[in-house]
Amino acid sequence: MSHIRYLLAATSVLAASIVMAPAQAATPKDQLIIGMNMVNLTSLDPHNVNSYESYHIISNLYDTLVRNDLTAPGKLLPGLAKSWTVQPDGSIEFTLDERATFQSGRKVTAEDVAYSFSRAVKLGLLAKTYYDQWGYTPANVAEKFIAKDEKTFVLKAAAPIAPSLKMSALTRAYAAVVDSKEVEKNAKNGDMGRAWLASNAAGSGPFKLNRWNPNDIALLDRFDDYWGGKPSMRRVVVRHLPESQTQRLLLEKGDLDVGFQLVSADIDGLAKNPDIVIDRLKGSGFYYFNMSTEDPDLKKPEVRRAIRYCINYKDINDVVMKNYGEYTTTFVPEEIPGYIPNIGNVYDPAKCKAELTAAGYPNGFSKQILALSSVPYADLAAAIQQNLTAANIKTEIQTGNGDQTYGPMRNRKFQLGVGRTASSAPDDPDGWVRTHAYNPDNKPDATLSNLQAWRSSFELPEVNKLLDEAAAITDDEAKRVQLYKKALQIFEDSAPPIIPISRRVDPYAKSARLINYVGDPSWMTRWNAVEKKD
Amino acid sequence: MSHATDNAVRASGRRLNWRRYSRWSTTLASVATTLALLVVLTFVIGRLMPVDPVIAVVGADADRATYLKVQQELGLDQPLYRQFVIFVGQLFRGDFGTTLLTGRPVMDDIVRVLPATIELATVTIILGAGIGIPLGVFAAVNRGRAADHVVRLIALLGHSTPIFWIGMVGLMVFYAKLGWVGGSGRVDIYYEGMTDEKTGFLLLDSLLAGDMDVFWSAVSHIILPASVLAYSKIAYLSRITRSFMLEQLHQEYVTTARAKGVSARNVVWKHAFKNIRVQLVTVVALSYGGMLEGAVLIETVFGWPGFGQYLTNALVIGDMNVVVACTLIIGCVFITLNLISDLLYKFFDPRIK
Numbered sequence: 001m002s003h004i005r006y007l008l009a010a011t012s013v014l015a016a017s018i019v020m021a022p023a024q025a026a027t028p029k030d031q032l033i034i035g036m037n038m039v040n041l042t043s044l045d046p047h048n049v050n051s052y053e054s055y056h057i058i059s060n061l062y063d064t065l066v067r068n069d070l071t072a073p074g075k076l077l078p079g080l081a082k083s084w085t086v087q088p089d090g091s092i093e094f095t096l097d098e099r100a101t102f103q104s105g106r107k108v109t110a111e112d113v114a115y116s117f118s119r120a121v122k123l124g125l126l127a128k129t130y131y132d133q134w135g136y137t138p139a140n141v142a143e144k145f146i147a148k149d150e151k152t153f154v155l156k157a158a159a160p161i162a163p164s165l166k167m168s169a170l171t172r173a174y175a176a177v178v179d180s181k182e183v184e185k186n187a188k189n190g191d192m193g194r195a196w197l198a199s200n201a202a203g204s205g206p207f208k209l210n211r212w213n214p215n216d217i218a219l220l221d222r223f224d225d226y227w228g229g230k231p232s233m234r235r236v237v238v239r240h241l242p243e244s245q246t247q248r249l250l251l252e253k254g255d256l257d258v259g260f261q262l263v264s265a266d267i268d269g270l271a272k273n274p275d276i277v278i279d280r281l282k283g284s285g286f287y288y289f290n291m292s293t294e295d296p297d298l299k300k301p302e303v304r305r306a307i308r309y310c311i312n313y314k315d316i317n318d319v320v321m322k323n324y325g326e327y328t329t330t331f332v333p334e335e336i337p338g339y340i341p342n343i344g345n346v347y348d349p350a351k352c353k354a355e356l357t358a359a360g361y362p363n364g365f366s367k368q369i370l371a372l373s374s375v376p377y378a379d380l381a382a383a384i385q386q387n388l389t390a391a392n393i394k395t396e397i398q399t400g401n402g403d404q405t406y407g408p409m410r411n412r413k414f415q416l417g418v419g420r421t422a423s424s425a426p427d428d429p430d431g432w433v434r435t436h437a438y439n440p441d442n443k444p445d446a447t448l449s450n451l452q453a454w455r456s457s458f459e460l461p462e463v464n465k466l467l468d469e470a471a472a473i474t475d476d477e478a479k480r481v482q483l484y485k486k487a488l489q490i491f492e493d494s495a496p497p498i499i500p501i502s503r504r505v506d507p508y509a510k511s512a513r514l515i516n517y518v519g520d521p522s523w524m525t526r527w528n529a530v531e532k533k534d
Numbered sequence: 535m536s537h538a539t540d541n542a543v544r545a546s547g548r549r550l551n552w553r554r555y556s557r558w559s560t561t562l563a564s565v566a567t568t569l570a571l572l573v574v575l576t577f578v579i580g581r582l583m584p585v586d587p588v589i590a591v592v593g594a595d596a597d598r599a600t601y602l603k604v605q606q607e608l609g610l611d612q613p614l615y616r617q618f619v620i621f622v623g624q625l626f627r628g629d630f631g632t633t634l635l636t637g638r639p640v641m642d643d644i645v646r647v648l649p650a651t652i653e654l655a656t657v658t659i660i661l662g663a664g665i666g667i668p669l670g671v672f673a674a675v676n677r678g679r680a681a682d683h684v685v686r687l688i689a690l691l692g693h694s695t696p697i698f699w700i701g702m703v704g705l706m707v708f709y710a711k712l713g714w715v716g717g718s719g720r721v722d723i724y725y726e727g728m729t730d731e732k733t734g735f736l737l738l739d740s741l742l743a744g745d746m747d748v749f750w751s752a753v754s755h756i757i758l759p760a761s762v763l764a765y766s767k768i769a770y771l772s773r774i775t776r777s778f779m780l781e782q783l784h785q786e787y788v789t790t791a792r793a794k795g796v797s798a799r800n801v802v803w804k805h806a807f808k809n810i811r812v813q814l815v816t817v818v819a820l821s822y823g824g825m826l827e828g829a830v831l832i833e834t835v836f837g838w839p840g841f842g843q844y845l846t847n848a849l850v851i852g853d854m855n856v857v858v859a860c861t862l863i864i865g866c867v868f869i870t871l872n873l874i875s876d877l878l879y880k881f882f883d884p885r886i887k
Contacts, residue, residue, distance in 0.1 A: 027723070028724050031724045033723045035723075039847060039851075043636065043637075124599065124603065126600075195637060198636060198637050199636060211727055213646060213839070214638070214643070215843065215844065216646075216647075216839040217726055217727070219726065237723050237727070239718075239719060239723050239726065239837070240837065243718075243834055243837070245702060246705070246717070246718045246835065246836070249705055249710045250717050252710060253709070253710060253717060255717055255722065255723060256723065401850065401851075
């Protein structure tokens with residue numbers, strides 16, 4: 001009996017401790033507490049990441065040559081480079097800021113920049129997608145990435161690409177500058193720090209990496225000697241919180257300063273709270289609906305044209321895509337040069353049926369739609385399914401994870417699908433048109449799987465030619481934009497198999513106590529200027 | 535004592551010794567067979583999973599060359615039997631390989647996540663057994679009366695309500711509304727990383743470091759998930775204790791004890807309960823073992839960085855090394871617990887002595 005008594009006594013002591021536990025306080029004034037689902041944060045190697053979660057942390061550990069001006073889209077601010085000039089041959093010469101210092105105490109040199117850029121190309125890391133497009137190969141980097149002197153870096157042109165396109169891409173994590181000495185010190189078998197940089201950092205950014213436990217937590221400490229000025233936050237804690245509801249509770253209690261990946265209901269709930277600010281960042285891509293032209297029915301332009309009339313874009317955006325996207329009709333958004341009003345999507349159910357009948361399908365057909373099982377993809381697919389049913393097109397929705405849904409689309413083995421794109425150059429028409437309309441090689445073994453047109457087996461040689469021509473123009477901005485416009489018009493007129501449904505919006509919630517927390521639409525958000533009210 | 539008897543005693547002694555050896559060797563052989571089967575099975579499961587681990591590493595949009603390169607790096611281009619030989623070799627060296635995603639040693643990750651789960655499971659089992667067992671005894675003694683019905687109703691509710699729902703509601707009431715307990719995680723987020731990790735058990739580490747703020751924060755964070763988990767354990771243990779007890783209370787020795795005038799309390803605890811201890815030990819041990827697999831739903835709801843979440847994430851992305859390592863560890867935990875409860879049987883059950 002006595003041991004049972006002890007157990008009961010211990011239990012009541014534990015229960016009593018709930019009451020004794022100190023009351024919850026708001027987050028400390030000198031710490032920034034961020035919650036997000038960190039499942040996609042798989043590496044901290046700036047040259048080998050493709051998730052926005054990673055960008056967030058990397059952009060505070062490292063510096064890039066230039067930064068986006070968040071108050072004026074398309075405008076660039078100095079970063080490690082205090083100035084830059086474009087040479088007549090398309091080369092860009094950067095002059096580095098002499099104050100710039102790595103966290104190791106070394107000055108940032110042009111050698112470090114050349115090393116960082118070459119590293120991505122030589123190791124074939126994810127960043128190489130950019131460098132590939134610009135004509136850089138492991139064989140030519142030594143003569144294209146040049147450290148002219150300690151403070152002058154020259155990015156020689158290797159292909160006819162407009163320097164402005166490169167400049168805007170150089171703001172991304174991909175172009176972060178690493179401390180070459182520090183990396184080489186930790187390199188194994190000449191891997192240029194591939195293994196080490198995946199979970200360590202060697203940058204010049206305002207915060208130092210204290211600890212990163214995957215799917216758990218990332219702790220960053222202030223770099224007191226940051227060359228751009230000492231940050232106010234002593235510490236930044238990024239906590240893995242996979243449940244939207246949990247993040248909402250923590251935000252409402254003041255235990256969390258910023259929350260990401262919230263579901264629509266929680267965003268609506270938090271929006272009513274005066275202590276919380278919902279910031280809706282306009283993302284650089286679309287939620288889309290695509291068709292494979294390998295399919296014998298969808299191969300016919302008449303059918304694809306008819307289907308485009310079947311979808312109720314406005315309602316879908318108001319209901320299903322609320323908080324995730326904005327109504328759109330075509331592939332270049334309004335604020336980007338090259339936008340054409342009134343082309344693309346039109347909802348007209350009568351015309352949809354009539355055109356399907358004219359195409360020889362009065363009784364429709366049956367197809368399968370692939371969709372990620374997460375929000376909002378599955379709901380988006382269901383809404384489209386409903387619209388198509390009204391036109392006698394029967395669809396079955398197949399949901400799954402990335403491999404199961406994007407996988408078949410990348411391998412061109414699908415009929416219909418929904419997904420989300422990201423423009424390769426957010427402030428330039430090139431990125432927007434290219435991602436969706438460009439397909440220079442329609443052969444199955446070309447594996448241009450990051451080009452949407454290739455995935456749909458859809459090739460318009462004329463559009464390809466216009467885009468190549470436009471990208472090579474370096475001196476006539478108006479002419480360049482005109483070419484993109486022409487390409488977009490041709491693309492939209494040819495019953496494209498890719499239909500934009502919503503302009504992507506990335507919402508997040510932040511505490512009203514935060515000052516200067518400015519979200520970056522490319523998720524290169526910086527924390528060094530963040531302060532907190534009492 | 536005659537020679538004949540002497541020989542007979544020696545012979546029977548030898549037989550006894552032999553039987554003991556044979557019992558031990560049988561146990562050892564069965565443990566070894568189970569382990570070997572476990573190794574084969576985990577390898578097969580790991581290789582048969584319908585996910586492409588290479589895509590998980592290189593990302594959705596990587597080109598073919600990168601894909602092939604990574605495939606080679608991971609040894610996934612080798613024939614299956616070679617992959618198995620490599621696998622067994624690594625196990626003998628205590629090397630579970632690296633995680634596909636982060637390239638870190640799997641063992642390091644497990645050493646990090648396991649204490650979180652053990653801590654939660656231990657507090658849970660203390661609460662669950664500490665309340666559930668007496669409750670079951672109480673219900674059995676009061677069989678058919680109101681008290682019995684109340685206990686059975688509690689048990690039924692605990693058994694049939696989804697645990698993540700109770701967790702969610704618990705958070706909303708006790709954390710969000712009342713502010714009695716901490717929210718998500720093992721400690722208030724701003725205390726994360728403040729205490730030196732000596733053992734990985736936060737309650738212990740913070741006490742050792744004398745960091746009482748962190749300790750109380752950790753207590754306030756563990757109490758709710760542990761209570762929610764304990765509720766379903768209470769439900770289970772009270773039901774099973776009740777039925778074990780009922781069986782004993784109907785035995786003749788209980789009637790005899792009563793007839794001899796032994797007090798009601800002593801009849802229940804000294805006589806009847808003593809006889810169900812053995813069975814209860816097994817049940818509690820297996821229950822505890824079950825929790826060491828991690829309580830995925832509760833870990834997700836409470837943002838508890840434990841074993842369950844770690845394994846589930848690995849399953850979702852097809853991180854084979856992690857899945858294999860975790861499965862092996864869970865298997866070993868159960869084999870060990872079975873061994874321990876076998877030993878405890880001997881301790882508690884005079885017939886086995």
